[in-house]
Amino acid sequence: MKPQTKKTIDDLLGSAKLRRTGPRRTVLEILMDAKRPQTVDEIMTAMSRGCANKVTVYRTLESLVVAGLVHRAFVHKRAEHFELADRCTEAQCHPHFTCTSCGKTFCLTDLSLPLIKGLKKGFVFHKQQVRVDGLCPACS
Amino acid sequence: MKPQTKKTIDDLLGSAKLRRTGPRRTVLEILMDAKRPQTVDEIMTAMSRGCANKVTVYRTLESLVVAGLVHRAFVHKRAEHFELADRCTEAQCHPHFTCTSCGKTFCLTDLSLPLIKGLKKGFVFHKQQVRVDGLCPACS
DNA sequence: AGCTAAATGCAACTAAGTTGCAAGTAAAAA
DNA sequence: TTTTTACTTGCAACTTAGTTGCATTTAGCT
Ligand SMILES: [Mn+2]
Ligand SMILES: [Mn+2]
Ligand SMILES: [Zn+2]
Ligand SMILES: [Zn+2]
Numbered sequence: 334m335k336p337q338t339k340k341t342i343d344d345l346l347g348s349a350k351l352r353r354t355g356p357r358r359t360v361l362e363i364l365m366d367a368k369r370p371q372t373v374d375e376i377m378t379a380m381s382r383g384c385a386n387k388v389t390v391y392r393t394l395e396s397l398v399v400a401g402l403v404h405r406a407f408v409h410k411r412a413e414h415f416e417l418a419d420r421c422t423e424a425q426c427h428p429h430f431t432c433t434s435c436g437k438t439f440c441l442t443d444l445s446l447p448l449i450k451g452l453k454k455g456f457v458f459h460k461q462q463v464r465v466d467g468l469c470p471a472c473s
Numbered sequence: 474m475k476p477q478t479k480k481t482i483d484d485l486l487g488s489a490k491l492r493r494t495g496p497r498r499t500v501l502e503i504l505m506d507a508k509r510p511q512t513v514d515e516i517m518t519a520m521s522r523g524c525a526n527k528v529t530v531y532r533t534l535e536s537l538v539v540a541g542l543v544h545r546a547f548v549h550k551r552a553e554h555f556e557l558a559d560r561c562t563e564a565q566c567h568p569h570f571t572c573t574s575c576g577k578t579f580c581l582t583d584l585s586l587p588l589i590k591g592l593k594k595g596f597v598f599h600k601q602q603v604r605v606d607g608l609c610p611a612c613s
Numbered sequence: 614a615g616c617t618a619a620a621t622g623c624a625a626c627t628a629a630g631t632t633g634c635a636a637g638t639a640a641a642a643a
Numbered sequence: 644t645t646t647t648t649a650c651t652t653g654c655a656a657c658t659t660a661g662t663t664g665c666a667t668t669t670a671g672c673t
Contacts, residue, residue: 352639354651373629386653391630396651408548411629411661428589430596439596446586449568449603455610456570456579463589464602470595492670494620513660526622531661536620551630551660614673621668630658637652643645 338362349400356385356393361402361417369438370406370414370429407431407464409438416440424448425461432469439469478502489540496525496533501542501557509578510546510554510569547571547604549578556580564588565601572609579609 342361346353363379364371371379373390385393394415397403404421406414407429420427420442428441446463467473482501486493503519504511511519513530525533534555537543544561546554547569560567560582568581586603607613 352650354639356652387629388631388654389652392651408551411548411551413629428601430592433599441589441592444589444591446589446603449581449584449586449605451584452570452581452605452607453610455613457608457613458605459573459607461568461603461605463586464604465589465592465598465600467592467599468597470593473595473597492619494670496621527660528623528662529621532620553660616673617669617671619668619670621666623664623666625663627660627662629660632657633655635652635654637650638648639650640648642647 338365341365345402349397349402351396351400356389357397359385360390360393360397364403364415364417367416369440370416372412372414374412376415407438407462409436414438423460424458425463428463428465430465430467430469432472433466434468434472437469437471441465478505481505485542489537489542491536491540496529497537499525500530500533500537504543504555504557507556509580510556512552512554514552516555547578547602550576554578563600564598565603568603568605570605570607570609572612573606574608574612577609577611581605 342358342365343353345361346357351357359380360376363376373387373394376390377384377387394403398405402418403415404418404426406416406426408414409431420440425445425448428444428446430439430441431437449458449461452458482498482505483493485501486497491497499520500516503516513527513534516530517524517527534543538545542558543555544558544566546556546566548554549571560580565585565588568584568586570579570581571577588598589601592598
């Protein structure tokens, strides 16, 4: 890990008022390196040595989600997928494209849709999420 | 059940080339009556008497999904939620609103967003789904 | 009525995620 | 720097949505 990255990670944890622990640093680093949302299983594999307990990874992710550093992006094949919360606005995360053939997911970080209009009286809008499916370049 | 409804259900199954069995008729009727997407658990409860086996309900839903009569609307609290496939277009199901306070979900059948534009070369668009969260009238 | 492929039911299984509790440690206090 | 304490971790046991294999039943056909 570059010292620069380490600084960023510790700053992130500090500004979120979270203790700088090994598992938190490792999980954050893995999510920073990942180019798509990760399952707990994928994160565990990426930890290989420096490997924390599965329960710790779940609790680490939960603390990062509560702190707003990480988002639960979507559920696919019964597994929650996590990603860094940067590249999302308050009202809308970037859309995700999942290939129905190979199952891979792509972050559409440079695309977005207008916010939904016309919610009935009494409904308070917080956020919208968009999922797209189809075929990826490798499968089409 | 009104004889009219029975006719409709049998027509649906017939046009989907599915055998008209008890569980299929019951599950379809439950989904027609439901005003929000249902979990297998909710469907089982609604079946009370006439109750089919859990595995049968899963397999029934799968056959209805493959036939295009039913959609997997979303996953909430680790459970798949199913609904009738009417009130959706080929390219987009109606959006769903989930209240972050009480957990209830509302079908926004009369709202929609434009289809996403600008997919990179090689990607083939099939369908998009939109989920909104916030507070429902009872919780806001 | 008899045939056959499709559907059902049961039991056992899989796997993502959770919980309780004892032990360890980051960070604040002394 | 040492002590203190609340927060964090690890382990084992658990929960639960969903799946699989196989024997039995049945819808739809002839
Ligand atoms: Mn993403
Ligand atoms: Mn709906
Ligand atoms: Zn693909
Ligand atoms: Zn509510």
